Amino acid sequence: DTAQADAIIDRIAPEVDIILPIMAATIPLEGMQTEVYGTRIHSTYRDNWILLKSGDAPWDRVEAGEAILINEQLFRRADLQVGDTLDVDGEPLVIAGVYGDYGNPIGQAVIGEDIFARMYPDISPLRFGLRITDGDVGRVRTILNEEVGIPEANMINQAGIKAFSLDVFDRTFIVTTALNVLTLAVAGFAILMSLLTLATMRVPQLAPAWAVGVTRKQLGRLEVLRATLLALLTAVIALPLGLGLAWALLAVVNVAAFGWELPMYFFPWDYVRLFGFAVLAAAVAALWPAIRLARTPPADLLKVFSHER
Known part of the structure; x- marks a missing residue:
């Protein structure tokens, strides 16, 4: 009052x-x-x-x-x-x-x-x-409460709120990092399953290359290279698409819905690291199908031509 x-x-x-x-x-x-x-x-x-x-x-x-x-x-x-x-x-x-x-x-x-x-x-x-300087916060709160009659509930320590908020954010980012690792692992497993399926389907396409002199080991290396280049191409396309979507959400959708716009920042080195993880995940996932292809018995490759005239 x-x-x-x-x-x-x-x-x-x-x-x-x-x-x-x-x-x-x-x-x-x-x-x-x-x-x-x-x-x-x-x-x-x-x-x-x-x-x-x-x-x-x-x-x-x-x-x-x-x-x-x-x-x-x-x-x-x-x-x-x-x-x-x-x-x-x-x-x-x-x-x-x-x-x-x-x-x-x-x-x-x-x-x-x-x-x-x-x-x-x-x-x-x-x-x-x-x-208030840090050392005087408790004293000032006591004076306000006991001498002026301001209840504790009516006093807010902004520095305390900021420290609490930053702590919550730090824990949130720790969870986000863990989820990123999990997402990368799931994506790598999905790539592995897809490549294993494709490896079987591509045998009829690769058999003619083997027949003209390309060794099975060379075919395996080419498959790893193909998967890696495909992952790199996907990352190159996905990055501008993701940035464009983020801009649309921040500058168009958010403004239309709430009347304010969040600033958009760019992190080039994080993008480079993300590219590296994507390529590495694809290369690791492609190793098993490539090894299976390199060890495919010649008889299985010859069966591709059994119905050719």
Whole structure:
């Protein structure tokens, strides 16, 4: 409540690096429900917020009360551009930048603290961001709980959430790596079964080559080479197809469905390694059929010509 907010400002100010009040008003903007936040511009935002698009000195202009930052959802759905002017409850503000706001279904905007207080004098901050050095976190939480009366459930340690999230991601990637190995093994087994079947079917095609002087060992080596080249050709075709599909999902489907786009990054060395694994898996899978072909009795090869006239 307001009394607790005043107590936070008075009592906690000496204990923290900076107090960042959080104020918000929900208004219709360009035909879309939008949360407009009044923000005390600080290095917390300047150094950590990644703007997808921006003009010159966006944070300085927002702090001066002449500009606004909007999220990607509002930017795309209202077909806006950096430099356009928005009428925010009668206040003309230039769009200075666009930021990613993944998962938010509605519009969002950020303006300076002073202009927000002037536009919405009845809204006072009841939430605060506190920048605290690591050693003082417990002390500040105790003061907030015991002296100001803020319940533990109403305090969120952002650093703790970030550490927990990164730990979850790390475990997720470990599982993903294990699944990749399993997928590669299944793919290699599928290639092996396919090549074993094809080896039997190709005997009538290879028998004439043996008859004109190509040895069975040479035929086996050629089969390994053929399978390896086929795997390489498949990888060359599959990579651009996969990248194209990823781009369509991120830049077209996701934008149409949710109004925001995930960035797409490329990892050339991972692609090279993937090519190597694909070729290696195909070569290893082709060894057994090739050995069987190299050891095929001449009598079996001669049977191919038994019905020839």
